[in-house]
Amino acid sequence: MNLSDLEKLLALDAEHVWHPYAAAPAVVAPYLVESASGTRLKLADGRELIDGMSSWWAAIHGYNHPVLNQAVTDQLASMAHVMFGGLTHEPAILLAKKLVDLTPDRLTRVFFCDSGSVSVEVAIKMAIQYWLSLGQAAKNKLLTIRHGYHGDTFGAMSVCDPVAGMHHLFGDLVNGQFFVEAPAPSGGNERQLVEMERMLAENNGRIAVVILEPMVQGAGGMRFYPPDFLKKVRVLCDQYQVLLIADEIATGFGRTGRMFACEHAAVTPDIMCVGKALTGGYLSFAATMTTEEVCRTISTKGPKMLMHGPTYMANPLACSVALASLGLLAQFPLARRIGEIELLLRQGLEKCRELAPVKDVRVLGAIGVIETHAPVDQQKIQECVMAQGVWLRPFNNLIYTMPPFIISDQEIVMITEAINFSLS
Numbered sequence: 001m002n003l004s005d006l007e008k009l010l011a012l013d014a015e016h017v018w019h020p021y022a023a024a025p026a027v028v029a030p031y032l033v034e035s036a037s038g039t040r041l042k043l044a045d046g047r048e049l050i051d052g053m054s055s056w057w058a059a060i061h062g063y064n065h066p067v068l069n070q071a072v073t074d075q076l077a078s079m080a081h082v083m084f085g086g087l088t089h090e091p092a093i094l095l096a097k098k099l100v101d102l103t104p105d106r107l108t109r110v111f112f113c114d115s116g117s118v119s120v121e122v123a124i125k126m127a128i129q130y131w132l133s134l135g136q137a138a139k140n141k142l143l144t145i146r147h148g149y150h151g152d153t154f155g156a157m158s159v160c161d162p163v164a165g166m167h168h169l170f171g172d173l174v175n176g177q178f179f180v181e182a183p184a185p186s187g188g189n190e191r192q193l194v195e196m197e198r199m200l201a202e203n204n205g206r207i208a209v210v211i212l213e214p215m216v217q218g219a220g221g222m223r224f225y226p227p228d229f230l231k232k233v234r235v236l237c238d239q240y241q242v243l244l245i246a247d248e249i250a251t252g253f254g255r256t257g258r259m260f261a262c263e264h265a266a267v268t269p270d271i272m273c274v275g276k277a278l279t280g281g282y283l284s285f286a287a288t289m290t291t292e293e294v295c296r297t298i299s300t301k302g303p304k305m306l307m308h309g310p311t312y313m314a315n316p317l318a319c320s321v322a323l324a325s326l327g328l329l330a331q332f333p334l335a336r337r338i339g340e341i342e343l344l345l346r347q348g349l350e351k352c353r354e355l356a357p358v359k360d361v362r363v364l365g366a367i368g369v370i371e372t373h374a375p376v377d378q379q380k381i382q383e384c385v386m387a388q389g390v391w392l393r394p395f396n397n398l399i400y401t402m403p404p405f406i407i408s409d410q411e412i413v414m415i416t417e418a419i420n421f422s423l424s
């Protein structure tokens with residue numbers, strides 16, 4: 001792109017566009033991307049960057065993938081979209097079946113949503129409507145752990161970390177849920193479990209559901225915790241008769257080395273949210289899955305229906321590309337390759353541990369995290385890694401990477417070296 005076109009576009013962006021979690025115009029102008037292919041983003045100024053972010057966990061097979069492109073093109077030739085009320089179609093039916101086969105056994109019912117946040121709203125509605133259908137109208141609160149992230153709509157926000165999610169800005173719309181201290185990565189989480197049990201016991205008539213991200217707390221702080229904690233939460237949920245929602249929107253489809261993070265603990269939630277990598281990064285799409293028990297209860301008592309129905313529900317283009325992405329994933333040597341990526345990330349990032357700004361280094365599957373003592377200078381770090389040919393988006397005290405699964409060994413080394421250099 002020539003320089004004057006680029007400048008014109010960026011001026012229009014600054015004048016009219018609002019970017020995520022930003023003032024408008026943004027304090028630092030965004031970089032214009034012209035195209036993306038494989039692991040590479042091509043900027044309009046001619047630079048090419050290795051994508052260390054997978055466009056926020058989503059583009060697991062890389063960009064401009066011939067199989068995914070073909071799936072969208074083929075679907076386009078028959079229909080781009082039809083309403084889902086009273087109508088159905090093959091891509092939605094086949095995708096539902098595939099998701100049921102892939103996920104833990106008891107999850108047999110699929111509700112399609114247009115984004116991850118919406119799938120969390122639907123999960124919350126399922127939990128509340130379940131108890132309502134059983135005559136327990138007071139059971140309509142949620143319990144969660146601190147440092148979580150579940151999306152940007154109000155129900156989801158209400159269970160995001162109260163500090164990171166700036167609950168003080170939104171008053172009654174987000175207040176009133178139950179929070180337990182987040183589990184620590186190294187185990188020894190008895191205190192948190194005791195606190196959770198006490199809250200569940202004292203407020204049993206009010207709590208409908210426990211919601212958490214299994215194994216990895218993503219945007220709320222990039223924290224990991226051991227499978228044992230998840231196992232014990234499942235036991236507590238059964239003991240105190242509350243449902244369990246696993247938000248697998250970030251962790252689902254292989255990111256932690258297992259298809260779903262719940263598998264590390266052999267836990268089956270009552271409700272599970274999937275999104276992000278579901279379409280391989282092609283389209284905004286998600287699903288809320290639940291058990292026959294929850295579905296039947298909602299479907300046969302009270303209003304006898306789930307009160308939700310997005311306009312673009314089960315969009316055929318999204319279903320088709322999701323099916324194609326799951327097909328690619330089925331051929332991918334998940335455990336082996338994610339294990340290798342984990343090892344390379346660990347070898348590369350452990351070298352940063354001794355650097356003065358670094359507080360902690362942690363790696364799980366294809367997720368590598370550096371936590372710093374003080375908030376990082378986002379612009380400075382970003383420009384520094386970009387000068388090394390790498391795209392990352394640090395925030396607060398975190399510099400982290402979750403690269404596409406197709407990344408090469410050499411590209412992983414380039415990412416970890418760029419991080420190391422930016423902190424030295």
Ligand SMILES: *Cc1c(COP(=O)(O)O)cnc(C)c1O
Nearest residue numbers: 115116117149150151218249250
């Ligand atoms: C990204 C994310 C969401 C929200 O998904 P959107 O598609 O951005 O609405 C919810 N939960 C988790 C764990 C996420 O990482």
